[in-house]
Amino acid sequence: xxxxxxxxxxxxxxxxxxxxxxxxxxxxxxxxxxxxxxxxxxxxxxxxxxxxxxxxxxxxxxxxxxxxxxxxxxxxxxxxxxxxxxxxxxxxxxxxxxxxxxxxxxxxxxxxxxxxxxxxxxxxxxxxxxxxxxxxxxxxxxxxxxxxxxxxxxxxxxxxxxxxxxxxxxxxxxxxxxxxxxxxxxxxxxxxxxxxxxxxxxxxxxxxxxxxxxxxxxxxxxxxxxxxxxxxxxxxxxxxxxxxxxxxxxxxxxxxxxxxxxxxxxxxxxxxxxxxxxxxxxxxxxxxxxxxxxxxxxxxxxxxxxxxxxxxxxxxxxxx
Numbered sequence: 068x069x070x071x072x073x074x075x076x077x078x079x080x081x082x083x084x085x086x087x088x089x090x091x092x093x094x095x096x097x098x099x100x101x102x103x104x105x106x107x108x109x110x111x112x113x114x115x116x117x118x119x120x121x122x123x124x125x126x127x128x129x130x131x132x133x134x135x136x137x138x139x140x141x142x143x144x145x146x147x148x149x150x151x152x153x154x155x156x157x158x159x160x161x162x163x164x165x166x167x168x169x170x171x172x173x174x175x176x177x178x179x180x181x182x183x184x185x186x187x188x189x190x191x192x193x194x195x196x197x198x199x200x201x202x203x204x205x206x207x208x209x210x211x212x213x214x215x216x217x218x219x220x221x222x223x224x225x226x227x228x229x230x231x232x233x234x235x236x237x238x239x240x241x242x243x244x245x246x247x248x249x250x251x252x253x254x255x256x257x258x259x260x261x262x263x264x265x266x267x268x269x270x271x272x273x274x275x276x277x278x279x280x281x282x283x284x285x286x287x288x289x290x291x292x293x294x295x296x297x298x299x300x301x302x303x304x305x306x307x308x309x310x311x312x313x314x315x316x317x318x319x320x321x322x323x324x325x326x327x328x329x330x331x332x333x334x335x336x337x338x339x340x341x342x343x344x345x346x347x348x349x350x351x352x353x354x355x356x357x358x359x360x361x362x363x364x365x366x367x368x369x370x371x372x373x374x375x376x377x378x379x380x381x382x383x384x385x386x387x
Contacts, residue, residue: 089258096256097326103254104290109240112298117273118148118246123280123307124384126172127158129357132383136175137168141194142282142309142358145178146187148270151244154186155268156282157197157207165211167197176382180214185243186221186232189282190265194358206230224252224264237266240298246271250279250294253286259323267291267308269299272387277301278352281308283359285324289344305352305375306345307385312338312364320359338364342371350375354385 127143141159145152160167166174173179188207193199196207205227208214216232222243223236240251252264268280277295284291288310292303313320314333321332345353354377355368369376377385 092261093256093258093328096262100254100256100262100326109251109298111300112240112242112248115242115248115269115271115299115301116245117271118151119273120147120149121270121272121278121387122147122384123155123354123386124176124178125356125379125381126154126176126178127156127169128379128381130378130380132380136172136382138381139168140358142189142356143169143195144280144308145173145183146268146270146280148244148247151247152182152184153244153247153268154183154209155280156187156189156195157201157209159194160198160208160211163198163200163211167210169197170210170214172381180209180216183216183219185219186216187243187249187266187268188221188223188227189267190224190263190285191227192260192263192283195282204228222249222266224266240294246273248298250291250298253290253294255285255287255326257285257324257326258329269295271299271301272304275351275387276304278305278307278387279303281306281310283324284308284310285326288341292345292348303348303350305350305354305387307352307354307356307379309356309358310341310360310364312341312360314338315361315363324359335363335367338367342367346371352377352385352387354379 124145127141131138139159142156143158144155146155158169193202196202201208206229219232221232221234237249242248248269250267252266255263257263263285265285270278311324314335322329325333353372353375355365356379
């Protein structure tokens, strides 16, 4: 056996051990997530209140509505609900630029940091917290340099820090402003990304019902909707955001970001199952983000909800 063969065997053995470790972590984590979900019991959130007006303006996503705006594979929305303005997630900023694509888009759309009352981070993944440098430090950032968020509350899904915002870790469903609530975190074990806690917003629009704003939908949209129904005796009026259905033309994402084994990636049947579950709710608004959802999935949702469907594009506000 020559040296090259020995090196090759060593490398393959190491990769094999790594894969076995990933499989064990995934198996145990998925079982833990199922146990937590099955055991979760939360009291209904009474006195949620309502908002009269709701606007969700995509600041970062994969598609733009007009020239001059930056697109990237991340998520950030500006949620305006009556007098409350929320920055929902912080994008990707893969190059670590300052000003970031998020800040550049905000300026072009007439949005300033001063207008933001609070920050809401759906989950601790780099494309939602401003990049890998922030994910690795368990924090979030709006740009390549520090943006002052003094006096602003930050509702976070797991233990995270921030140099200036007032951090509040959300461990259970809670009302965060009149008519607005966090559904609390729902756990999911992803094969490559590991243990993931994701929270979504529920906003009660007067005369309509709940609008759910979702970052990536790792826990599955079925469980997110089920959690909302457990907490409120209100109809689900609409859904805005990402649901993670990369089943056709996003080959890498098919294998990452789901709780499937790598040899059983996300498929069209998972999209069809989600659509069937959502149709029961007679949604009046279905706005699907292109972030981690392929063109086939978006077309399937558009066909399933013809009068309610909206694409999510940077710079194009969704208003109720």
